[in-house]
Amino acid sequence: MKVENYINKIIEDTGLTRKEIQDLVNKKKEELKGLISDDGALFIIAKELGVDVKDENKKYLKDIDINISDITLNMKNINLYGRIKEIYSINKFNKNDGTAGYVGSFLLNDHTGDIRIVLWDEHVNIFKQNEFVINEMVKIINGVAKKGRYNDIEIHIGRFSKLILTPDDIDYNEYPKIQFTPKNISDINLNLKSVTIEGKVIQQSSIREFLKKNGDLGKVQSLTLIDSTGSIRISFWDDGIEKLKKIKIDDVISISNLNPKLSTLDSKTIELHANKGSILKKLSEKLQIEGEVVKKIQKLQDIKGLVSFKGIITSIDNLKTVTLKSGKEVSLLGFVISDNTDGIRVTLWREKAEEYSKKLNSGQGILLKNVYVKYNNFSKRNEISLIEDSILELIDLKINDLKEIDSIERDSDQIYSGNYTKIDSINSPGGIEIKGFVAKDINYITIYEACTKCFKKVENCICEMRENTEYRMIINLIIDDGTGTIRTSFIGQKAEKLIGLDTEKILQLKETPDYENFIKKKSSEFLGKDIIIKGKCKFSDYSNSFEISVYDFKDLNVDAELERVMNDIKT
Numbered sequence: 001m002k003v004e005n006y007i008n009k010i011i012e013d014t015g016l017t018r019k020e021i022q023d024l025v026n027k028k029k030e031e032l033k034g035l036i037s038d039d040g041a042l043f044i045i046a047k048e049l050g051v052d053v054k055d056e057n058k059k060y061l062k063d064i065d066i067n068i069s070d071i072t073l074n075m076k077n078i079n080l081y082g083r084i085k086e087i088y089s090i091n092k093f094n095k096n097d098g099t100a101g102y103v104g105s106f107l108l109n110d111h112t113g114d115i116r117i118v119l120w121d122e123h124v125n126i127f128k129q130n131e132f133v134i135n136e137m138v139k140i141i142n143g144v145a146k147k148g149r150y151n152d153i154e155i156h157i158g159r160f161s162k163l164i165l166t167p168d169d170i171d172y173n174e175y176p177k178i179q180f181t182p183k184n185i186s187d188i189n190l191n192l193k194s195v196t197i198e199g200k201v202i203q204q205s206s207i208r209e210f211l212k213k214n215g216d217l218g219k220v221q222s223l224t225l226i227d228s229t230g231s232i233r234i235s236f237w238d239d240g241i242e243k244l245k246k247i248k249i250d251d252v253i254s255i256s257n258l259n260p261k262l263s264t265l266d267s268k269t270i271e272l273h274a275n276k277g278s279i280l281k282k283l284s285e286k287l288q289i290e291g292e293v294v295k296k297i298q299k300l301q302d303i304k305g306l307v308s309f310k311g312i313i314t315s316i317d318n319l320k321t322v323t324l325k326s327g328k329e330v331s332l333l334g335f336v337i338s339d340n341t342d343g344i345r346v347t348l349w350r351e352k353a354e355e356y357s358k359k360l361n362s363g364q365g366i367l368l369k370n371v372y373v374k375y376n377n378f379s380k381r382n383e384i385s386l387i388e389d390s391i392l393e394l395i396d397l398k399i400n401d402l403k404e405i406d407s408i409e410r411d412s413d414q415i416y417s418g419n420y421t422k423i424d425s426i427n428s429p430g431g432i433e434i435k436g437f438v439a440k441d442i443n444y445i446t447i448y449e450a451c452t453k454c455f456k457k458v459e460n461c462i463c464e465m466r467e468n469t470e471y472r473m474i475i476n477l478i479i480d481d482g483t484g485t486i487r488t489s490f491i492g493q494k495a496e497k498l499i500g501l502d503t504e505k506i507l508q509l510k511e512t513p514d515y516e517n518f519i520k521k522k523s524s525e526f527l528g529k530d531i532i533i534k535g536k537c538k539f540s541d542y543s544n545s546f547e548i549s550v551y552d553f554k555d556l557n558v559d560a561e562l563e564r565v566m567n568d569i570k571t
Helices: 003-014 018-031 038-048 058-063 121-128 238-244 297-302 350-357 410-415 493-499 503-510 515-526 558-570
Strands: 078-087 091-094 100-110 113-120 137-147 153-157 162-165 195-204 208-211 217-227 230-237 252-262 270-282 305-316 320-323 329-338 343-349 365-376 381-385 391-395 430-438 446-451 469-480 485-491 530-540 545-555
Touching (some): 230 305, 297 343, 305 343, 329 350, 485 530, 493 503, 493 545
Antiparallel strands (some): 078 270, 195 252, 208 217, 305 329, 305 365, 320 329, 469 485
């Protein structure tokens, strides 16, 4: 059908004038960013207006084929070729008319990039076809570009769209198969829609169950993978958890088709989510992980991941025993390594803690190989922990002008007297300061609705006129000072300061499967940490012992505390 015939057919069927048709052509070309000719625009307009165009010309169809990188928001009538890169699950939902609806999606790739394709209702049946697999070619006709849930662009396949598997009108050589090349963990960012990584498993969580928004029971399990550039958490959902059955700590694995997401636990951290198309392989070869050699300890505050460095032990704690959430007691040893630029805290657990508590002394030189740098929200600094490949080696080393760890809380030192009460000597209520370490995991966080006038629970409020209510948070820590233990309560703003999030955020987090992992993460940050607490001591009829309501607290700087004690002795 010639162009003139198109115009005449449109005039005949719609009553539009030639000028009106030309305006539509210009608008369509502008909408498609000049990617089509007048002929192609007329072809699309005819179809949009419902004009019968039985003799579809392949030239016109080819004229409107575009690349993924050319697609812009709200673009319509998209014809596109590509290969299936990822396959996501099908979700069922209830429509406004009470009938069941279905939505599924997959990731399409061409040589210019990736884009999510969203299918509705009967279109999801294509997922059942044997040919619907990773790397298969797909042709999309009449797709519509819309904003996705993450503010990116998606192509939606609706009522008038069509999706063809293994199309026969394309040169397959122009679309080479997708090669899933592993990325370094440090190079992963939110702009990547899909990544493949290789690394060693250093942590694996238990399976957690949760209720989805539709009332169905969901499951999630995560693992932490490390390579020479860093570490990252990867979550597997529902049936995908089966892929982790034979995986254990220290296994070297490869995982493809992972989606980067911003962590709900830390707004600065990226994590990965597995999907239906994710492929996990256990690798037989050994993965040689070598940490970056860092010559100045000060630089350790600017990097994460595996490192090797050396320094002088400037302080070492007594061996501690802490209680995990499971009730198991484990050993913990902390010490500080310094050079002439800064110091950094190192934490050893279990057998390593017991072994090195007998070997390490202040003033010793030490070399740490392949140790793990991670940020600790409690101390507000990067700290060092060990993995299976880590090596600690005592060496001969001399460094002048050793630096102590700068204390973030120095400005508030004046509110502390330094007159610490031994826990086993507490026998009366009143103001108190104690110094000790966190000896037990956090089991839970309490949130209650309170009167904004008296701060009591709503059911206990006796105010004559209650103005408003608010949600308040309580966190309890068990503190050990070597003479005994005591329960401390952080309430309201003090709880928010301790946990690093406001109460509303914790309330939202409690509704997600990430909550348990959040508690575990915070417990690992707090457990064994030295802390100074100022508060009010009172007897609890419930626990039949004294407890402390915290007014203020700070991370204990061992070097600063030693300096204070020495000054007290001199005076």
